[in-house]
Amino acid sequence: MQADWDIKSRAHTCAQTGKEFAEGDFFYTLLYRDGDGFRREDLSEEAWQSRNDNIQPFSFWRSRYEPPTPPPPEPIPKDDAESLLRRMLAEQNPERANVCYILALMLERKRVLRPVESSDEDMLVYERAGTGETFVLRNPHLSIEQIPAIQQEVGELLMAG
Structure with missing residues (x-):
């Protein structure tokens, strides 16, 4: 055979x-x-x-x-979302907390960031895969109705960048 x-x-x-x-x-x-x-x-x-x-x-x-x-291009390249998140966190603008939150969720979904347990429910802690860098951001406690508008804002920021 x-x-x-x-x-x-x-x-x-x-x-x-x-x-x-x-x-x-x-x-x-x-x-x-x-x-x-x-x-x-x-x-x-x-x-x-x-x-x-x-x-x-x-x-x-x-x-x-x-x-x-x-191969089809990645809709939002990892580096663009990550560099935008880094820039937003460095600016420390509280008005951008929602954008940072959505970017962190996108990077978590792509397995670039891994959530780390935090005792403060108002703060989110992430560790970057590979480097072990720590990202700390405010949890904006968004409602489901707020997310589409913020996603659109993130998309516009990524396209402009």
Whole structure:
């Protein structure tokens, strides 16, 4: 019985010529038995035409090359939210307590900040993952109705930054 095997995803260059595939180019994928598993080769049309016909692959097919889609950008990069929080805390502006609270919650959700138990329910203590830095901010005790407006303010601040 055949052992489990792992086939690599398509290459972005021809295995024979080293030339990069361009969007829309046709290429051939060849699977060869290799020991107990399989080996994949992706060939350009040119390399396919000049290959050695005596060496037969286990399987092959022709495809049209599509470049990989780039990963979607993170809606709010971690560093932007963190640098904004650091700046707001350094300003020590009590009018920004709500913004600091929402930023801290965002960073907690991304596992950048970890909440630490505090005996004072009016203060929130966070530890930054990796560095161990401590962030202390006022708990604004927001109601659920207040949060959307503050989230919008945070979004505007992040976009402006």
